[in-house]
Amino acid sequence: MSSYDLKDVEEMAGGDQEFMLVVVQTFLEEIPPDVEAMNEAINNGNANLAYSFAHKMKPNLKLFGLQLMPEITVIEQWSKQGKNKEDAPKAARTITAKVTQVCKELKEDFNL
Template sequence: MSSYNLDDVKEMAGGDEEFMLVVVQTFLEEIPPDVEAMNEAIGNDNPSLAYQYAHKMKPNLQLFGLELMEQIQVIEAWSKQGKRKDEVPEAAEKITKKVNSATTELREDFDI
């Protein structure tokens, strides 16, 4: 089973394969460095920076069906209300693992 779902991407592309490829390439270029930067911000106990990266990634994570909204919300709650800090490392790890899996699979599936 794939760790990502392209239904929303396909719907957005409306059958335009080139556009779909651009969306996938953009995900591959932007999301892994954003995850890395988010993890670095968490490691440096910088909730506002972690929030910026988590929030920036949210639409792409949703678009690719990665089902990580709960984990993103943990990071947002830590940043906005100072809550759920104890859950942040686990949430970040889940985001990282899922994005890494999706990245690997997308590269293979689209031969990028």
């Protein structure tokens, strides 16, 4: 079973396989560095930067059906409201693990 869902990507692409491939490649190029930067920001206690990266990734994580909105919300609440500070690193680890798995699967499934 796949860790991602391309239903929304397919809908957005209107069945255009080349466009879907571009969207997948863009995800693979942009999301892992953003996850890494978000983790670094959390580890350094830089709430504003962590929020920026978490918020930036949110639409792509949703688009690919990654069920990570609760974890993104934890990071956003810590960043903006000072809540869940102790939970932010755990949420980041969950996001990192899921994104790593999805990237591996996308590369295999799209022969990239």
